[in-house]
Amino acid sequence: MSENLENHKTEGFDSSDALVVRRGAPFRITLQLQGRPFNPRTDSVKIKIMLGRLYAVMPVTFSKTVSSTRWKAYMDQEDLNLQEPSIYISSPASASVGCYKFQLCVFTKNSQRSCTFGKFILLFNPWCREDGVYIPFEDQREEYILNDSGLLFMGTAMNLVSRPWSFDQFEPGILEACLNLLQASPQHQQSRKMDHLNRNDPVYISRVVSAMINCEDDRGVLKGNWSGDFKDGVNPSSWTGSGDILRHWVQSGYSPVKYGQCWVFAAVMCTVMRVLGIPCRVVTNFNSAHDTNNNLVIEEFYSNTGKKLNHSRDSIWNFHVWVECWMTRPDLGSEMDGWQVLDPTPQERSGGVFCCGPAPVKAIMDRRIDLIFDVPFVYAEVNADVHTIIVNEGRVVGVNKDTEKVGSLICTKAVGFPRVQNITGDYKHIRSPTLSSRRSPTPDSTLRRAGSSNGVVVFLTLEKAPVAGEPIHFTVKVINKQNVTKRMKVHFNAQAKEYNHSPSDTFWENHGVMQLAPMEAQMIHQQILPAQYEDVVGDDLINLAVVLEDMDTQEQALASEEFNIATPELIIEVANADSTVVNKQQMATLTFTNPFSHPVSGILSVSGAGLIQHKVQFRMPSLRPGARVEQSITFVPNMVGTKMLQANLSLTNIRSTIRGFKMVTVRRA
Template identity: 30%
Template structure:
């Protein structure tokens, strides 16, 4: 024991000490002081004993007493998990601090290193996984996972679970099971530890908050996920393919435009999270692809909710980017993210669809862009598109809000539909272009393609509107003072709307032509003219209560035939003709009044500028044939073309003797040259090469205010380059030096625009060596 003894070198006793009978010294002070001393002494002895005991157990002591085990680091193995979860293509998985991107319905690994050895008998460990700003167990947004010594999952796949995969001293490896029904978005994790003594915790828990975000996405590889897609080739096309093609033009001349979806670009997934957060979807809705897709439909346009894109369908675009100048979605989403959610200027339907496709694929939703040629916009839910003409045969633009778009682009997404009868899952149409409101918001879909095909428009969501887009009848009316209603019916066209519906073909990629176009018209509607097609229309009409609109009076006696000749191909800068073949099939003379006109139109079908109009009267002898034609020169139409260089032709005629009336319309897109892309040098990561872009000016005019836009995922992000004026007929070559960042197949996309010539596009597939 500690005691008082003789001082070295002393021959006597210490002052204050006394000698006992056995010769040992004994302290001589008050009992109170002695009791304090002994109490302190015993406490120190107990502390020393506890320290040694904890050392034997592999524990330590801090701040004068035992403590719970503390976390040193948590390793989420983002790259290893990404390979297992099919998320390895995301840029966020690369770099110094890779992100953890997971798919629901699939387990993932993590390791925890503690500051001392982990002892399951002494250390209580649990994981806390939360979603949203205020996670709650009752809302399903907070999950508590106690870690036991079990090396296997003990719960079914519909629940969160954890198992101990490996334990080695201070390091443990865990595997966590994610249910296939959890909300998509950003989850956060905490590691909570507590020291156990005699089976009970004797200290406050210690919480380690992981700074890493856990991105959880839909999982089309998982059978338990409602977006499961069985075919691997389809998954590669509709989930993993980051470059595609969007079709524009007319049904006679569809033109595929290369579009870089870029769903794996580093800014896209955070932008998608911002979109979901601003959509206001709660946890339950965030787990349901039906609700998520509906929110995407609403959030990609800026109306109602300050979404991603502001739409504009005619000039000017000076305070933003003209729609045709975008080469892909990533630049749009990056700008939206950087500005904290300020809508980007400007978009049109195919831009809305391209961005929607990017967001869906980034979130793990299988999706495709869909182009409907001759697309109806039915504003009054009659399932008909009425067109009105005055006595002179000129279209009355403000008589109705109904319209026919030369083409319209929307999206299909793949999912189960447990809210509908069995069999109505699969492809669902949705549209982010703001046309009509649904539930008070500019959004459309998802609508089952099978329901649309069958005319079963009572099923959610917005089936009547989509059905009209592909199946509405077009009715032409003209002012007539002799009619009781003031109008006479010129024609009723049952087969004009939804002439062709295209998407990109699986696994096919054509940079020169459009052999990668897939006709999916039959997925939306039965073949025109068949009994099944007409029954679907009548079935839909009965469901809306407007079936009377389909019982229109039949045409009067017709003995003069009229045929408006299709225009197959017109290269910009060349003339074209509007031609009608007329034949008198009767044995009597017929007097015909006719009007031929050509106008430039926006792709939405709205007339932009009248190009040329001619009218006249003439007589046809019995069985006589006649050709009516007007020539339109380049000087007459070049300055009147808008956006997509589309021209609408109208022809109207009346036969005086029989009161026969006839009208027809046609539209075509003036063709433009493609950009030619040439690679100069070797394509290798980290080594520059030269991209040469060539354009031949097809006009007899100087091109000024010239710009090239270039984008190539894995090579360069989107950027614009100003170019000098280009003389008539000149072959202009623009070169740029680029350095590839990633190996593998890469797509380079370029566009050109000037004041006189816009929407010139080119693309090239290349292979970059590592």
């Protein structure tokens, strides 16, 4: 058993009651004959493999030559133990995945028959060159199949938030939940035989899973909710891993789990695909367009005082999260092999069902909008232009065009390291130096948006990435392009907004008048104090805009920026981290310092696949501004490898969650 698991890279599934193996590679079963040894001259063996109503029957031979297209069973004559003979079963590299039953019968020279039954679970095999999901680099197989934790990137392109996530693919019951997901799909319910036949194809499997992660058309896993009201379920921001979600779905009899948003849908899909053996990674697209009329233009509307208005069916999400899966595309041609976009968040129907993809990343780069599946939709998400329109009493008084905002950064977790990897260049040709500079954010990045009219140019610049508990400092630079003096009305407006919604009401504004000499440039310095934003913003973002109005010509110019406020991380320190070994108690200390301008309290949750069996919670008492609290925990690792210990502090009197994680390397005892 352990030899099979090691050879097939399935050691993590050792809690399953069935042998877990990968297609295209042999696995060994051992016969225990009662009463007498095996006689290779007079005894023969046949094996029947069954997946639902599909089956294959094969004699056990002494030829070790296997086929990449046919099932084969053989004994190794050179290493044959007659008391307990071993039989090797080799599946084709194109076999359907799922839970197989097998019947093994031994026939003697007197035609006496003795049979036994068993089962095994067959997965895709990215280590097998003939498999359609083969990925040629070991570090990528380790990352995209075996890594049971990761980072999801949120916030904004200039101020990334790294959210730890536990994929939990090796936790008890998760493998079975993922196989149940295939069984619960409409495709399986409509025709089990056709579903089993089609399960050899990662393109087919990926579309089934993309639809089954959301519950809009089926008995899918998650119900989406962007209303802000989660009282009859779980706030999407509270989830820390896929395991709780998948277990809850199975235990409820396949009722949808409430609730998910884009990063939850994507992270759960990543778990399912890694379990099934398809290389998968979670990808974030910053400033992701939802183009409802397919014209590759997103219109955003502002009032003449800088308030963003909800006047358009089109939208831009500050970030949107999907997955990429690695596979060949024989249906499209080998030039489309490689990473494929799949999006389980229900936005638009594809083939009548709420799913998206697999859309080849290469097709998006090359604008091959003639190809299946959903290439035009994904292309618009990363390439649409933005028209910002200022309106006053129903009349358009100013228009800005931005060709760089959408898809400004597309990223994923780096292979082998807890940091960001920029993959924007895989999706789009980098069109200008401006875009290039914005693709590599650092904590000190300057955020800038510029607007202009015939007479003036206005730039809005954040002096540094905003941090919770500190004033938000920003500067407006105004340049008079003409040889006449100008008197300008200046309007500042700040609104809180969720990542996928139009902003809510204005929480801060400022108004004034300025005079510009001919060709003069002036700087205006402003700040928003913590007490003005803390109770409003929480984990939300801020839409900040400035509008300048020429008091003589009524011409208007607008500059705007949407940004997030960085919250501090929980600090996690593991005692004697280098000596962490499996099945031995270890201790960690969690530290939090209150950065806010008023006292906070909350619930601290600690979890970690392979480290902690069940989530541990502590109540944190009220902590005054600037004060620090420590919490010690003990844990007993039960799995070898690099594991993620993560902690969440959900504050009760402010709409914010503080997070932290620590990678822990667990060695054998």
